[in-house]
Amino acid sequence: QVQLVESGGGLVQAGGSLRLSCAASGRTFNIYALGWFRRAPGKEREFVAAISWSGGGTYYADSVKGRFTISRDNAKNTVYLQMNSLKPEDTYVYYCAAALHYSSNYYSGRSYDYWGRGTQVTVSS
Numbered sequence: 001q002v003q004l005v006e007s008g009g010g011l012v013q014a015g016g017s018l019r020l021s022c023a024a025s026g027r028t029f030n031i032y033a034l035g036w037f038r039r040a041p042g043k044e045r046e047f048v049a050a051i052s053w054s055g056g057g058t059y060y061a062d063s064v065k066g067r068f069t070i071s072r073d074n075a076k077n078t079v080y081l082q083m084n085s086l087k088p089e090d091t092y093v094y095y096c097a098a099a100l101h102y103s104s105n106y107y108s109g110r111s112y113d114y115w116g117r118g119t120q121v122t123v124s125s
Contacts, residue, residue, distance in 0.1 A: 002026040002114040004096045009119030012086055016123070020081040022096030022116060033099040033106050034079040035059075036070065038092035038121075048094070050106040051079060059106050064090075086123045093118040 008020040022034065035050035049070040050059040058070055069082040079096065097112035105111055 002028060002031065002098045002100065004098055004114055004116035006094065006096045006116045006119040009094060009121045011122045011124065014086060014088055014123055014125050016086050017082070017084045018086065018121060020083065020094055020096075020119060020121070022079045022081075024077040024079070024098060027100075028077045030100045031098050032102050033111075034072065035097045035099070035106055035112060036079075036081050036094055037097060037109060038090075038094045039118075040092050045095075045109055046092070047107045047109070049081060052106075061107075083121070086121075088123045088125045091121060091123050093120050 003025045005023050012018050031053045033050050033052050036048040037045050038048050039045045047061050048064055049068055051070045051072050067085045072079045095118045096116040098114045099111050100113045103111035
């Protein structure tokens with residue numbers, strides 16, 4: 001099993017920045033990729049970004065390209081999501097997810113095996 005704990009969410013004004021962290025524990029040597037998704041109440045889960053655990057390849061949703069950056073620290077088993085130029089429409093609960101097998105599509109939530117509990121990000125206008 002893999003446990004994922006997110007942190008770093010909060011309230012920020014539009015145009016501001018936040019950095020989310022996701023610490024992984026357990027069978028982390030099985031991780032192929034870590035991703036960030038977000039969801040608002042009553043809405044579909046939305047892909048944000050993902051990173052390959054070994055090669056470091058990155059994937060981004062069009063809505064966050066140029067504003068968000070995903071990175072990893074393998075020694076700390078932690079993935080980060082630096083979010084800049086935040087907009088009110090970025091207000092969601094953000095979830096970290098771990099894929100324990102190779103996938104050709106890390107944009108899909110179905111590629112992930114474990115999920116964190118989420119951290120709230122609220123952007124005020």
